[in-house]
Amino acid sequence: MAVAAARSTWRMALLPGDGIGVEVSDAAEAVLTALRKHCSLALEWQRLPWPSTAWHQAHGDMMPEDALTQLRDFDTLLLGALGDPGPSRDKQRYQLPDGISLSPLLALRKGFDLWACERPAICYPGATRYLADPRAADVDMLVIRENSEGEYVNQGGRLRQGSAEEIATQLEVFSRHATERLIRHAFERARQRQQHRKAENAERHYTNAAGDTATAQVCLITKRNAQRYWGELYTEVFATVASDYPDIGTHHELVDAACMKFVQCPWRFDVVVASNLHGDILTDLAAVLSGGMGVAPSTNINPQDRSVPPLFEPTHGSAPDIAGQDLADPRAMLFSAAMMLDWMGEEDSAASDAATLLRQALCADLAVNNLATPRGTQQITRDIIQRLTEG
Ligand code: IPM
Ligand code: MN
Numbered sequence: 542m543a544v545a546a547a548r549s550t551w552r553m554a555l556l557p558g559d560g561i562g563v564e565v566s567d568a569a570e571a572v573l574t575a576l577r578k579h580c581s582l583a584l585e586w587q588r589l590p591w592p593s594t595a596w597h598q599a600h601g602d603m604m605p606e607d608a609l610t611q612l613r614d615f616d617t618l619l620l621g622a623l624g625d626p627g628p629s630r631d632k633q634r635y636q637l638p639d640g641i642s643l644s645p646l647l648a649l650r651k652g653f654d655l656w657a658c659e660r661p662a663i664c665y666p667g668a669t670r671y672l673a674d675p676r677a678a679d680v681d682m683l684v685i686r687e688n689s690e691g692e693y694v695n696q697g698g699r700l701r702q703g704s705a706e707e708i709a710t711q712l713e714v715f716s717r718h719a720t721e722r723l724i725r726h727a728f729e730r731a732r733q734r735q736q737h738r739k740a741e742n743a744e745r746h747y748t749n750a751a752g753d754t755a756t757a758q759v760c761l762i763t764k765r766n767a768q769r770y771w772g773e774l775y776t777e778v779f780a781t782v783a784s785d786y787p788d789i790g791t792h793h794e795l796v797d798a799a800c801m802k803f804v805q806c807p808w809r810f811d812v813v814v815a816s817n818l819h820g821d822i823l824t825d826l827a828a829v830l831s832g833g834m835g836v837a838p839s840t841n842i843n844p845q846d847r848s849v850p851p852l853f854e855p856t857h858g859s860a861p862d863i864a865g866q867d868l869a870d871p872r873a874m875l876f877s878a879a880m881m882l883d884w885m886g887e888e889d890s891a892a893s894d895a896a897t898l899l900r901q902a903l904c905a906d907l908a909v910n911n912l913a914t915p916r917g918t919q920q921i922t923r924d925i926i927q928r929l930t931e932g
Contacts, residue, residue, distance in 0.1 A: 551885055551892070553586040554615040554850070559594045559642065560859025561869035561918075562621025568871030568922040569619060569878050572899065575926045576882075580895040584885075587615075592645035594626045598635045603645045609652045612850060617881055618649070620854040621874065627861025646854075647695070650688050653849040655841035656719060657726050658686040659880075660824040660856060661831075662807075667908035668832030672804065680830045681745075682810040683734065685727045686820025688841055690714045691771075693817040715771035715816070720778045724761070726844050727814035728786045731757040734811065735789070747790050747811050755790025759783070762815035762823065764796050771816070779814075800826060828856050835870025836907070838877035842884065853881040867917035875903055875925065902928035 557566035566588070576582050590596055592604040603623075605611070612618060624642050626634060649655070664670065664680040671677075696712040735757035738744050747758035761779045765772020776793070783791045790811075794802060796819045802809065803823065807830045815823055828837030837856040843849050855873030863869060879899045886893025902925050916924070 548616060548888070550583045550585055551616045551889070552614070553584060553617045553619055553881075554612055555586050555588045555619050556592065557588065557621040558592060558623045558859065559626040560622055560624060560861050560864035561627075561857075562623065562859055564621075564865075564867070564869045564918050565855065565871045565874035566619075566621040568918060569621075569874050571922050572875055572926060572929070573878065575929050576895045576899060579929055580891050580898060582882075582891050582895045583889070584892075586619075592623060594624075594635060594637055594642055597637060597641070603637075603642065608645070609648070612649070613653075615850045617885065618850050618852045619874075619878060619881060620646075620649075620852060622855065622857060622859040624859035625861040626859060627864030628866070629861045629864075647693065649852050650841050653843065653852070654689060654846070655843050655849070655852055656687070656689040657723060657842050657844055658688040658820060658824075659730075659840045659842065660684045660686065660820075660827060660837065661880075662824075662827035662837070664831050665836075665904050665907045667904075667910040668836060669910070670832070671829055672807070676806070676808045677830065679808040682807065682813055682827065682830075683730060684813045684815065684820060684824050684827050685723065685730065686815055686824060687719065687723050687817045689817075690716060690719050691817035713771065715774055717774060717778060720775055721782065722845065724759075724775075724779050724782045724814055725785075727759045727812050728782055728789055729844075731759045731789045731812040732786065745811070747792070747809065749790055749792040753790060755788065757788070758790035758792055758811040759786075760792040760794055760799075760810055760813045762794055762796050762799050762813060762819050764819070766795060775816075796823070799823060803827060803830065824856060832907070833870075834873060836872045836876060838873055838880050840877070840880050840884070847888075851881070851884055853877040853884075867919055869918045871918050871922050872903055872906070872925075875899065879903065898929060 557563040597603050623646055625636055661683045664678055692713045694714045697710040700708040744756050746754050748754045763772040763775050803826050828834050834857040839854050839856045841852040855877050857873055879896050882892045882896035886896050905928050906925050
């Protein structure tokens with residue numbers, strides 16, 4: 542594994558982006574400032590005006606031509622959101638097609654080969670519960686999404702565009718190399734979670750379709766009944782990798798059945814590994830299981846190379862309907878910041894302490910989540926900072 546030289550100070554690029562991305566980035570700055578004081582966290586950051594729709598309006602592009610080269614110099618990236626800047630009621634606002642405004646996201650994931658997208662869905666006490674079944678309080682899964690290829694390679698085209706005979710093609714690419722590293726990473730994470738639960742005296746048991754039970758499980762998602770080629774490749778690689786982890790249970794779900802079971806019995810899932818598009822769709826659903834988009838974090842990492850900057854971002858988008866009104870929930874961004882601190886914490890104990898403290902404050906805040914008296918973005922941020930400084 543490539544390891545960067547020991548870092549005395551972490552350098553983060555803060556990329557607020559568009560819409561509520563700006564508001565939740567303000568929250569992240571305030572919280573990280575408090576943590577820096579409180580945990581002697583050696584973190585510095587630079588707030589960049591790109592990528593953003595505003596940058597496009599001024600310069601004709603979402604970010605400078607050498608954006609990746611500039612970002613490569615940072616240790617880590619924290620992004621708010623990209624897309625329609627809103628507010629939706631402003632009909633005259635400068636707006637771009639999604640394919641343009643969101644393209645930097647894919648450029649960063651691909652450009653830095655951040656091939657694993659990790660999206661945990663944990664239903665913390667106090668979080669909004671959308672499912673009536675009381676067992677839904679036990680949801681604690683990690684969806685790992687392939688982040689470098691698959692349905693997102695963006696190859697194809699439109700033939701005879703606009704005519705009645707038009708044909709659109711969209712190529713999907715699945716390499717054995719990317720499949721193998723992703724699935725192996727999923728098993729590694731399952732083992733870490735298993736060990737963590739054991740240490741906490743909180744073991745869980747997962748049962749697969751054959752009735753086998755294990756204290757950790759990886760569930761593979763495919764659509765191999767209709768898309769057989771990559772489905773078979775994933776299935777074969779999964780079986781080979783699984784044989785190296787005899788203590789980890791295995792399971793498979795077709796993506797449509799997985800959607801059904803995420804709602805019917807989400808507590809039965811531990812680690813879920815899915816292709817780029819399937820993972821994208823499943824993680825919006827998983828976000829709702831943990832309390833909604835307002836609390837769902839996301840990471841884009843290269844587990845084999847810590848020298849490239851990972852990208853942390855909430856799962857949500859720019860939310861033009863509520864942008865600029867102090868209505869955004871900053872906690873998805875703050876949970877993402879906690880995941881960033883976890884990642885830094887693998888090398889730096891002050892960062893690890895900061896991650897624990899921030900997560901505790903977020904959980905304490907969720908526990909008193911009171912929908913009867915809704916709080917604005919800034920109030921939630923102040924409440925969390927108060928908990929941090931008391932903690
Ligand atoms: C996400 C988003 C992106 C994706 C879009 C904006 C391209 O939905 O991060 O989940 O599909 O990856
Ligand atoms: Mn998505």
